[in-house]
Amino acid sequence: MIAKNIKGKSFKGCVQYVMNETAELLEAEGVWADTTKNMIRSFAMQRSGRKEIKQPVGHIPISFAPEDKERMTNDFMIQLAKEYMQEMGIKDTQYIIIRHHNTDNEHLHIVYNRINNNLKLISVNNDYKRNVKTCKKLKDKYNLTYGKGKDRVKREKLNNPDRVKYLLYDVIKAILPHCTSEKEFQGYLQSKGVNVEFKRRRTTGEIEGISFSYDNVSFKGSQIDRKFSYGNLQKSFKENIELLQQQASREPQREMPAPKGQQPIENKPKIRSIGGVKLTPEQWQTLEEGGFIHLEDINKSDGKGKFSSYIFLNDEKDKAFSCKDNPNGFIKYGKYEMRIRDKILIENGYVTKAKVKWYGIGTFAYPYLWKENKEDIKYKESWGEPRITKIEKENKQEKQSLSQQPIRKRPRPKIG
Structure with missing residues (x-):
């Protein structure tokens, strides 16, 4: 009822x-x-x-x-x-x-x-x-x-304040498993237009409560769900930290797999031409800033003919991909409606910070999405950077190597 x-x-x-x-x-x-x-x-x-x-x-x-x-x-x-x-x-x-x-x-x-x-x-x-x-x-x-549970409530039929209450529930539920601190948690919510306020004790200044507001409607954390009271949020942050530590101790971190499937058009640190078409400085700047361009008369890889296409770069800005449709157009793919360019990168084995339509909030979210294997049906998701740099990997391997070396005992000096 x-x-x-x-x-x-x-x-x-x-x-x-x-x-x-x-x-x-x-x-x-x-x-x-x-x-x-x-x-x-x-x-x-x-x-x-x-x-x-x-x-x-x-x-x-x-x-x-x-x-x-x-x-x-x-x-x-x-x-x-x-x-x-x-x-x-x-x-x-x-x-x-x-x-x-x-x-x-x-x-x-x-x-x-x-x-x-x-x-x-x-x-x-x-x-x-x-x-x-x-x-x-x-x-x-x-x-x-x-x-x-709240997941079965039909959001589209709600009006304020219930609309905002369930919107906040959906957003907090989605990001909480990926947050390990108040600052990280608060920063993400504020980037989505959700204001976070902490209630402090007058005598000590110690935080004792939390509230959230959006579209001029406010709720205490416990009013949205008991799991979102300040005390329970702190427990969640601690559990997330412990889980990450356990995962790190069980298996060494590794770099994401190399791209599979369709090959990029170019593979150079600085892309100055694509398929025989020389880029102008303005075109390269557009690509480097995360935009896209449209090129005519691109040579096909087999040398048989030419084609026209939209061009965009991966997140690392070192590989270019072609797309017949506007790469910033949206398409339903898996659980999200995302940009076409993000779908292409995921299917080619890249980790991409995707731009997805965020249900109920009227804006966008930016989770990291990727597939470890091209044949995987579902992609993986993280709200924090999942990639590890080569230097970080080498440092980790060096520490592990040092920790595994036996400790040599010094011979005791003889007395007398």
């Missing part, structure tokens, strides 16, 4: 929305319910007694888990709706209860007048916390199914 509390300005828009072609009116109190028009007129008449109230409309959608579908008779849904309103302090006012039959999840809508029968305003202070408490109470009372 999940409920949301929404305030609005127009009874007309709200009533017309809930009274769609799949609507079934279960109960009405204090309104003429013979037509949608008369429902709207009834709410408007009582609302006219407090014209200074800007948001007189109360709208509560309540949905139930698929596991409870067989129990959701009309009478039971009316009972749940009335008890919910009673617990939320919604009483002595006009309301309608409507059941919808347009989704797999059984759900209903309550539309009520926040201006009650005595022309007093029904308060919605702390309605978010009261809503959570009330839903839990009813689920426990009637043994209703608890949700099986």
Whole structure:
């Protein structure tokens, strides 16, 4: 059972929305319910007694888990709706209860007048916390199914503040396994427009809490998920550090495999021509800055004919690749929608800092993606740089070699 509390300005828009072609009116109190028009007129008449109230409309959608579908008779849904309103302090006012039959999840809508029968305003202070408490109470009372996690919630149907809450949940869940410190964690979130604030004790200045905000909506970490409280985040950072240490002790680090499959057009430290076409300084600068160019009359590798193509470089800027489409165009590949250029690099065995569309946040993320073997179906992912330089590798091997050498004992000096 999940409920949301929404305030609005127009009874007309709200009533017309809930009274769609799949609507079934279960109960009405204090309104003429013979037509949608008369429902709207009834709410408007009582609302006219407090014209200074800007948001007189109360709208509560309540949905139930698929596991409870067989129990959701009309009478039971009316009972749940009335008890919910009673617990939320919604009483002595006009309301309608409507059941919808347009989704797999059984759900209903309550539309009520926040201006009650005595022309007093029904308060919605702390309605978010009261809503959570009330839903839990009813689920426990009637043994209703608890949700099986936030991953199954349909994000596209959410409005604020729930939209931001689940957006933050998705972002934090994705990056947390790859963070080992507050600074790293905070820096990534802030790069995505998510503000992170720490609550400190007045006496000692010690951090005791954390909150996140996006699109002018804020949540404490524990409100998003218990795993995201400040204390639990610290535990996660420590576990991630320990995991990395364990991995390093079990197997030596290694460089990523050499590219496989399609060969790059050029393989030079400084690419000055591609397929017989000499690059201008401006073209080379565009490529070196991560852009792309379009070349005509490129010689084919077999010497039979010419072709035109977009050209871009890999991350190391030492190899060029051709592409018939705009390499910065997006294509669905695996779990992400990424640039065409990133897909090409992954399929050729390169590690690339890909630009991917980030669901729900309206912007982009930049994970490192690669395949260890060309035939692999899935690519690997890391939010930190996975590559190790040759110097780092040599230093590590040198340390390992020194640690494995036996310690030679000095002969004791003779006395006398």
